[in-house]
Amino acid sequence: MKYCFILGHNPTLSIIEILNVFLLFKVNIQIISFSEETLLLKVENKFSINTFFSRLGGSIKIGEILEETSHVLDLLEFAFKKETNEFKLTNKNRWIKLFNIQKDKKIYFGLSLYNLNAPSVLKTQNDLKKLAIKIKRKLQEQDLKVRWVISKEKNLSSVVVKKNKLIEQGGEILILTDKDKIYLGRTLMVQEFEKYNERDFNRPIRDIQKGMLPLKLAQIMLNLGQIKENQIILDPFCGSGTILQEAFLMGYKNIIGSDIDFNSIKTTKKNLEWLQKKIKNQKLKIKIFQCDARNLSQKILSNSVDAIISEPYLGPTKNIQNIDKTIQELSKLYLEGFKEFKKILKTQGVIVIIFPVFKTFKNELLFLPILNELKKQGWINNLKLPKELFQKYIIKITLRNSIIYSRPDQRVFREIFIFKKTE
Numbered sequence: 161m162k163y164c165f166i167l168g169h170n171p172t173l174s175i176i177e178i179l180n181v182f183l184l185f186k187v188n189i190q191i192i193s194f195s196e197e198t199l200l201l202k203v204e205n206k207f208s209i210n211t212f213f214s215r216l217g218g219s220i221k222i223g224e225i226l227e228e229t230s231h232v233l234d235l236l237e238f239a240f241k242k243e244t245n246e247f248k249l250t251n252k253n254r255w256i257k258l259f260n261i262q263k264d265k266k267i268y269f270g271l272s273l274y275n276l277n278a279p280s281v282l283k284t285q286n287d288l289k290k291l292a293i294k295i296k297r298k299l300q301e302q303d304l305k306v307r308w309v310i311s312k313e314k315n316l317s318s319v320v321v322k323k324n325k326l327i328e329q330g331g332e333i334l335i336l337t338d339k340d341k342i343y344l345g346r347t348l349m350v351q352e353f354e355k356y357n358e359r360d361f362n363r364p365i366r367d368i369q370k371g372m373l374p375l376k377l378a379q380i381m382l383n384l385g386q387i388k389e390n391q392i393i394l395d396p397f398c399g400s401g402t403i404l405q406e407a408f409l410m411g412y413k414n415i416i417g418s419d420i421d422f423n424s425i426k427t428t429k430k431n432l433e434w435l436q437k438k439i440k441n442q443k444l445k446i447k448i449f450q451c452d453a454r455n456l457s458q459k460i461l462s463n464s465v466d467a468i469i470s471e472p473y474l475g476p477t478k479n480i481q482n483i484d485k486t487i488q489e490l491s492k493l494y495l496e497g498f499k500e501f502k503k504i505l506k507t508q509g510v511i512v513i514i515f516p517v518f519k520t521f522k523n524e525l526l527f528l529p530i531l532n533e534l535k536k537q538g539w540i541n542n543l544k545l546p547k548e549l550f551q552k553y554i555i556k557i558t559l560r561n562s563i564i565y566s567r568p569d570q571r572v573f574r575e576i577f578i579f580k581k582t583e
C-alpha cells in the first residue's frame with residue numbers, strides 16, 4: 161500500500177521523524193518520492209495509521225494512494241476519459257473509494273494539489289474549478305447531495321478539512337504530481353489542531369519568559385529518539401514540562417523531569433496534573449525534582465536512563481548584549497551537562513537535544529563551538545539518514561550533522577542533534 165504524508169514547515173525534520181517512527185514500529189518502507197510538501201512511501205507491513213499519525217508532530221495529513229498513472233497529461237482529460245481509461249472515475253467503486261459516501265447524507269468534497277517533483281498539472285484555479293464542477297455533476301447524477309469545499313489556495317488546510325467534515329462525510333482528494341506520474345489519493349487523517357491549541361494555550365501556566373518549546377517540536381524530538389514504551393526518558397531542563405507532557409500523551413510509562421529552578425518544578429507539576437485531569441485520564445507516573453543538570457549523577461543512578469530529550473537553557477531570548485560571552489557561558493553549561501549525561505545514560509542510550517544558534521545583526525549564524533569537546537567526552541553525532549534522501553536539495557542538514565529549526569523573525573534558532581555514546 162502506498163501512503164503520502166503532507167509535511168509541516170520543516171520538511172527535513174518531518175521526513176526524518178516519519179522514517180524514525182517506522183523504524184521504531186519495525187515497519188518496512190520504501191521511499192518512492194518526496195518534495196518540500198510531500199513524502200510518498202510504499203509500506204510493506206500493516207500498521208495502525210491512527211497510532212502512527214497521532215504521534216507525529218511534523219506531518220499535517222496522511223493519505224492513502226488509490227490510483228496512479230504513468231502519463232503526464234492534462235488531468236481533466238485524463239480523469240474523464242470514459243470506461244476505457246485506467247482511472248475510471250465513472251466506475252461506482254471508484255466513487256466509493258474516493259469518498260466516504262453515506263446514504264441520504266450530504267457529501268462534502270474538496271481537491272488538494274501537491275507537488276511531488278513536477279509543477280501541478282492543474283495550472284490555474286480555473287482548471288481546479290472545472291475538475292471540481294465535473295466531479296460534483298457526476299455525484300449529482302447519482303442522486304447524491306454534494307457540496308464542493310473551495311479554497312483560495314491550491315490545497316485545503318487541515319482546519320478546512322476538519323471543519324467541513326471532509327473525512328467523515330465525503331472526501332478530500334489528493335492529487336500529487338510527480339515527474340512521470342500522477343497519484344490520486346484520499347486523506348485519512350489530519351493533524352488535530354484543536355487538541356494542540358487546548359494543551360498549549362489552556363494549560364495552567366505558560367512560561368513565555370523562559371521560552372516555550374513548540375508542542376510539535378517536542379513530539380518530533382521524542383520520535384527522533386526511537387524510544388520504546390517502557391524505556392526511561394529524562395528531560396533535565398524540563399522548564400514548564402512540554403517534553404514530559406508530550407511523552408506522557410504518547411504513552412511512555414517511565415518519565416523523569418528535573419530543572420534547577422524550583423518555580424519551574426512547581427509549574428511542571430501543575431501543568432501535568434491539569435493534563436492528566438483534563439486530557440488523559442490515566443495515572444500520572446512522572447518523577448519531577450529540582451536539580452542542577454551539572455549534578456544529575458547525584459540524584460539519578462548511573463547507567464539507568466534510556467533517552468535524554470531536552471531543550472536546555474538557550475540564553476537570553478531578547479536584547480543579547482554580548483553574544484560571545486553568552487556562547488562561552490552556554491558552552492560551559494552544555495559541556496558540564498554532557499559529562500553528567502555520560503554517567504547516567506545507558507550504553508545504548510540516546511540524546512536528542514537542542515543547541516542555540518545566534519543570528520547576528522549582519523545575519524551571520526554563530527553556533528556553540530563544542531563538538532570537538534563532545535567527541536573527546538565520548539559522544540558520537542548520530543543523525544543517520546538513508547542515502548536516497550541526499551539526492552535532493554530539500555533535505556537540509558548542516559555541516560555539523562544537525563538540523564536547524566527556525567522561524568523568520570527569530571534571533572535565536574534551534575539546532576537539533578542526536579547523540580549516542582561511543583562503544
Ligand SMILES: C[S@@+](CC[C@H](N)C(=O)[O-])C[C@H]1O[C@@H](n2cnc3c(N)ncnc32)[C@H](O)[C@@H]1O
Nearest residue numbers: 373397399400401402419420421452453472473
Ligand atoms: C528553555 S527552558 C526549557 C523549556 C522547556 N523545554 C519547556 O518547553 O517548557 C530551559 C530551562 O532550563 C533551566 N535551567 C537553566 N540552567 C539549568 C541547569 N544548570 N540545570 C537544570 N536546569 C537549568 C531553566 O530553569 C529553564 O527552565
